[in-house]
Each structure stands twice: as C-alpha cells, then as structure tokens.
Amino acid sequence: MRTIDLRGRDLTRAELLGLVPRAALGAEVAVERVRPLVAAVAERGEAALREQALEFDGVSGHALRVPVEAIGASLADCPPEVEVALRELISRLRAASAAQVPAEQTTRISDGAVIRQRWQPVSRVGLYAPGGKAAYPSSVIMNAVSAQVAGVPGLALASPAQRDNDGLPHPAVLWAAALCGVDEVYAIGGAGAIAAFAHGVPEIGLDPVDVVSGPGNVFVAAAKRVVSGLVGIDSEAGTTEILVIADASADPGFVAADLISQAEHDEAAASVLVTDSAEFAERVGAEIARRAAETRHADRVATALGGPQSAVILVDDLAVAAAVSNAYGPEHLEIQTAQDEAVLSRITDAGAIFVGGYSPVSLGDYLAGSNHVLPTGGTARFSAGLGAHTFLRPQQIVTYDRAALAEVEAPLVALAGAEGLPAHGEAVSARFEATSEEAS
Known part of the structure; x- marks a missing residue:
C-alpha cells in the first residue's frame, strides 16, 4: 500500500x-460507458438484455425470468448450516429495520387545524444482487427485508445469469430469495438489470419499479446514476x-x-x-x-x-x-x-x-443486524445506507375546519398578494363569501 x-x-x-x-476509474467515466447499455434496454428490451448477457456473462438462451418453482426447489441444495445462518441474518435485520419505520405523527396547530404526517411505502421496488466474483445471498436479504419491513407490496429481484447454473442466478441468491419469500426473480446482471427495472421489459413480464436498490460494481452504481430521476435509487453503492x-x-x-x-x-x-x-x-x-x-x-x-x-x-x-x-x-x-x-x-x-x-x-x-448496502465513492457525504426508510416517503395530511381557516384568511391573503398570486388568497376568501341563498 x-x-x-x-x-x-x-x-x-x-x-x-x-x-x-x-x-482510477471515476464515476463520470463509468457513466459514459453504461449510458449506451441503459439506452439499449430502454429501446429494445429483451433483445438488448440477451446481447448484454452474452457479452458480459457468457450466457445465452436462458430464461430471463426465473421459474417460481426453481426458486423454492433451490433450498434443497442449501447446506443446513448456511440456511440457519441466513435465517439468523433475516431475523436480526428484520428487528433492526423495524426501528427505521417512523410512527405516524399528529400536530395540532390550533383548534380545528391538524397536520398528520405518515410514512407511505412505494409500490414496487427492484432489488439488485451482484453475481460476479462472489455470491451475495446476504445482499438479497439486506434489500428484501428492508423493503418488506417498510411495507412495499411489490418486490422484483435481479442477479446475473451463471454459466454453471444453467443460466439461473447463483444458487445462493435463489436460497435467499426463497427464504425471504421473493418469487419474482430475473437472471439479469449489471447495468442492464438497472435499466430493466427503470424502464420495464414487457416481453418478460417485468413492470417498471419506483425505486432501485442494491450494491454492485462501479458500472452498476453508474447505471443507477443514469436512471435516477426516472426512478428513485437507494445510493450509489458501488x-x-x-x-x-x-x-x-x-x-x-x-x-x-x-x-x-x-x-x-x-x-x-x-x-x-x-x-x-x-x-x-x-x-x-x-x-x-x-x-x-x-x-x-x-x-x-x-x-x-x-x-x-x-x-x-x-x-x-x-x-x-x-x-x-x-x-x-x-x-x-x-x-x-x-x-x-x-x-x-x-x-x-x-x-x-x-x-x-x-x-x-x-x-x-x-x-x-445493520444493513451492508451503503454509499461509496464519497457519496456518504450526502447519501444514507439502505434501510426501511429508503422505501418510505413522508406525506403530510392537512385537515382544517371552517373556524381554523378563518383564523388565517387575512395573513394568507396578504402573503398571496405579496407574491403576486391573488387567486391563491381568493380561493380561501371564497369560502367565506355569502352564498346566493344567504344573500336573499
């Protein structure tokens, strides 16, 4: 060193x-390398994914969507001590992740003026697990359990196809998917997987997701940067x-x-x-x-x-x-x-x-019990690691009654006028105008 x-x-x-x-290879260089790969999947879907699988994974002719029965059947080959360890990981992570889900909060501004804040999960998440130099069942669990604890109803998992596993993802990845109850699994790797999650691939039944999460190499991290904005990402976990x-x-x-x-x-x-x-x-x-x-x-x-x-x-x-x-x-x-x-x-x-x-x-x-999907490349200066919070959005719910709105009518009208948006104030004042029935 x-x-x-x-x-x-x-x-x-x-x-x-x-x-x-x-x-030596910075994020900007990696972004330029993966941008064409992401665009190809967006434009040509399954055909582009198969070309990339052959080029980067050396696999062809495989099922891009893993049969559900293959996921469950994989556990038959899982060593007992590994299954015990994976179940222990799931249990510990589930307990720690529960602390990341805030309770709904109610704030009473005044009589009849209430704001509630709730944390709403996204509808669908794309979970990525690497499959290059090692197998990462632990990453499957880090992703899946966090999303499940958050209450996400739709989970899809992608991991590279393996030549020595008949084009399926690594067996250990399938073990973890089975133990977590994830039955939508794709044998897709790298930047192509991130693109597939973001844009969807109708030919294989892959609907677009709301958030993409999971670790990978610098090219996976770069692909997440490319699709950020179209979908949410956890962080650039490279x-x-x-x-x-x-x-x-x-x-x-x-x-x-x-x-x-x-x-x-x-x-x-x-x-x-x-x-x-x-x-x-x-x-x-x-x-x-x-x-x-x-x-x-x-x-x-x-x-x-x-x-x-x-x-x-x-x-x-x-x-x-x-x-x-x-x-x-x-x-x-x-x-x-x-x-x-x-x-x-x-x-x-x-x-x-x-x-x-x-x-x-x-x-x-x-x-x-902590999560190992974390920001890299200096992005920890402004990004957080993966957790249940990754898949939650705070939403404010505003409820005012007539009297509470009347209390703020005058200052609201004044602010609307100061900003040159008088119709904003008029929308409030309209609620206190005499109706035609009241006028008669």
Whole structure:
C-alpha cells in the first residue's frame, strides 16, 4: 500500500477532498460507458438484455425470468448450516429495520387545524444482487427485508445469469430469495438489470419499479446514476471500500485482517488506513504481508491493496484523522483507538461506523443486524445506507375546519398578494363569501 504523509500540513477541506485516494476509474467515466447499455434496454428490451448477457456473462438462451418453482426447489441444495445462518441474518435485520419505520405523527396547530404526517411505502421496488466474483445471498436479504419491513407490496429481484447454473442466478441468491419469500426473480446482471427495472421489459413480464436498490460494481452504481430521476435509487453503492482510523493502541493484526477482508471483494476495492503512528503503520504493513499471502484470493487482494484507491495516510493526530475520514466519506468506517468515543464525536460523513476492536466490518456484512448496502465513492457525504426508510416517503395530511381557516384568511391573503398570486388568497376568501341563498 502506498503512503500519503499529511503530517505537518494544515489542509482545508477542499484540499483534503483532492488528496484522499480514489479509484482510477471515476464515476463520470463509468457513466459514459453504461449510458449506451441503459439506452439499449430502454429501446429494445429483451433483445438488448440477451446481447448484454452474452457479452458480459457468457450466457445465452436462458430464461430471463426465473421459474417460481426453481426458486423454492433451490433450498434443497442449501447446506443446513448456511440456511440457519441466513435465517439468523433475516431475523436480526428484520428487528433492526423495524426501528427505521417512523410512527405516524399528529400536530395540532390550533383548534380545528391538524397536520398528520405518515410514512407511505412505494409500490414496487427492484432489488439488485451482484453475481460476479462472489455470491451475495446476504445482499438479497439486506434489500428484501428492508423493503418488506417498510411495507412495499411489490418486490422484483435481479442477479446475473451463471454459466454453471444453467443460466439461473447463483444458487445462493435463489436460497435467499426463497427464504425471504421473493418469487419474482430475473437472471439479469449489471447495468442492464438497472435499466430493466427503470424502464420495464414487457416481453418478460417485468413492470417498471419506483425505486432501485442494491450494491454492485462501479458500472452498476453508474447505471443507477443514469436512471435516477426516472426512478428513485437507494445510493450509489458501488465497489466496496473501508477506512480504518487507528492509533498505536490498536491491534495491528485486527486492522490488517479488516483491510484484507474488503480487498478480497474486487481488484478495485479500496482499503485505507489513517493513523497518527508511523510505527503502527509499519506493523500493520507487516501483518498485511503475512496474511495477504495466505488468503484464498491473494492475487485479488494484492491488486486492490496496490491500487491507487488504497493507501496508508499518516496524520498528526486523531482530530486530523477524523477530518480526513469526513473528506473521504467512507462506505465502511472503523475506529480502533484509545479514544473511540472522542473520535466518533468528530465523524459526520460515513455509510456505517464500526467502533472498537471487536466490531469488524465483516460483522456488518452479515450478522450485526445493520444493513451492508451503503454509499461509496464519497457519496456518504450526502447519501444514507439502505434501510426501511429508503422505501418510505413522508406525506403530510392537512385537515382544517371552517373556524381554523378563518383564523388565517387575512395573513394568507396578504402573503398571496405579496407574491403576486391573488387567486391563491381568493380561493380561501371564497369560502367565506355569502352564498346566493344567504344573500336573499
């Protein structure tokens, strides 16, 4: 991992934004690459999806819509210990997600003047689960359970077709769909899946959705940016990233293991260590060298850790470390210091935060009860992670009686006149004009 030494430098936030490590392939470049793919699906539907499946997944002639019976039948091959783990994940996530659904609130402005705020779920959601270098049944559950807890009535799931599974999505994806009760599943991957959700594909019975959610690579994230506005999106949840703030009190083996754990996702995964101790950074480097060589995806990890998106950042103190993290806006932030709560109090921008040596990101990936679909590429500075709230819209319901409206007639008419919109005031005053019957 390369080293970025910020010690002895008084940097502005703008300067930090320009110095934090990022992937060589930026979002703007990815958007231009996927825009034609999205347009092709919008224009040619199934034909375009089949062309993209052959080009990117090496699959042809498969059923784009997975037969319902294949979803349920897949559980017969699910190892018992995996099914137990998936059910535990569903249970924990369902409990934590319930806290994200606000109760309806009633505000009484005055006698006869009431505003109710309710949280209404969208009608239909498109859930995406990646299927490239790994299988992601956990991502299926993160998406589906959040939408179900929110009360979304219509759920569709898409995941890439697999050559070694007769053109169906990965078996583990089907296991998770079955356990969550999702029976509308499509063997469609990448930008094409996002486009299909947004525009619909009548030939295969895929109706357009209201919100698209789920993680993926940078091209999936870019496709979500392209369709945003036509549909809602959860966030640009692209290639994974982890930033660890650690000082000399942390365990270098823990930190090294956590950096490696995210690097194994993808060659473009970002692993960043921010520390105020050069000696600690060296110890972490030694642990990485030892552990990375022994892990299953050693080549992938080496590429990710050696890429421009990964780095060790040396700072003067933990306050600067927090400032660096806020500028980076990490998907996953770990804090392993002797002053965890003090550091946490300075953090404003992160997808999910893991505090202490025994709260690794891997816990959040699976069984913490939190959601692992999180914003990447710095978008955590303005976007939130996936949750039940992603699929809810606040709606205000206004109920005034005659007396309550009369109280505000004069100031409302005055404001309408000041804005040059007198008919707005007249719409109120009309309710207090004498009717023809009353005049007689």
